[in-house]
Amino acid sequence: MEFVFTQEQAMIAETVRGFFIENAGSERTRKAMDGEGIDRGLWSAVCTELCLSGIAVPEDKGGAGLGLLELAIVAESAGAQVAAIPLLGHAMVARALVAGGSSQQQAQWLPRLIAGEAIAAYADCDCVEERGGALRLVADFVAHGAVADVFLVASGDRAWLVERSASGVSVMAHTTMDQTRPMATLALAGVMAQELPSGAAAVAAAQQTGWLCLAAEALGAAQEALDRTVAYSRERVQFGRAIGSYQAYKHRLADIMIAIEQARSAVYWAACAVDEGSDEATLALHSAKAFGADTAFMAAGNMIQLHGGIGFTWEHDAHLYFKRARSILSMLGSGDWHREQIARAILGETA
Helix, strand or coil: CCCCCCHHHHHHHHHHHHHHHHHCCHHHHHHHHHCCCCCHHHHHHHHHCCCCCCCCCCHHHCCCCCCHHHHHHHHHHHHHCCCCCCHHHHHHHHHHHHHHCCHHHHHHHHHHHHCCCCCEEEEECCCCEEECCEEEEEEEEEECHHHCCEEEEEECCEEEEEECCCCCEEEEECCCCCCCCCEEEEEEEEEECEECCCHHHHHHHHHHHHHHHHHHHHHHHHHHHHHHHHHHHHHCEECCEEHHHCHHHHHHHHHHHHHHHHHHHHHHHHHHHHHCCCCCHHHHHHHHHHHHHHHHHHHHHHHHHHCHHHHHCCCCCHHHHHHHHHHHHHCCCCHHHHHHHHHHHHHHHHC
16 A cells, blocks of 8 residues: 655644754753653644644544544654653543543533643543542553643543542652653542543543554654664764664664654554544554554664764763653553454454
């Protein structure tokens, strides 16, 4: 199958790529890492200047009316610069509200999320105690949980909206490997929450969006890691030759390039499959998350090694890509879990 962007999609890709290159440089990312793990100025610009925060939200809900393919384009460019923005939780919660929220819930939160006035985070919890509409739970590893204004708490086929300011909500921030997307523990002690009327649809939409967003971020990070390593291989001279001229070095770069092309195909296959309502959507999403995460981790590891001594230093950006790639490996299901889902889907189809 030959896949190319439409003219509109190509324009979006060019615009967001240039925007993140210009506005999400290493200096700003490191400043965010030293603070709360988010570049609020950058996120505000994404929401208000580019108007990309509602890219996958229908027009009648205040969004741009585009799909997951366009969201993947944005996530890929953000991932390429390891941007410290809460795109993942934002996209998951917004899509969940569209799929399973009431009209009142949508009216209350979608405009604020799209305008960048509120930050959203997704929290998954297997054990939820509910009494009289009040929730008790502890959810670990909530991305950007310490800065979120609203949480979408998911458990099985049910989902609730919880405001950070509600009585009984406590959040504990953690120092984690990827300081550009810090984690937190969310605890609810008898909190009155708004349950979404279509919880199963909301959870499914959030998971689909999260898997694709992470896969696209990983793809962007992998491509940037390769591009920077290729550039370095042309500049660094050893024994009178550019190190990129050595065969062993070329082979490593070629292996990374092939893996990236596989991941790219998987990511945009998944985006198209969801947007078109294909029966292959679930299989494609699991494939994209597994391929994307594994490729980013491999590319980032090679980036460090192929840069030699400088690649191991704090001053070089290689560690930013490695940490982001490592965190993506573990988020929303490991590669082994996603591959197991692929195997189950295939066996189910052939049984």
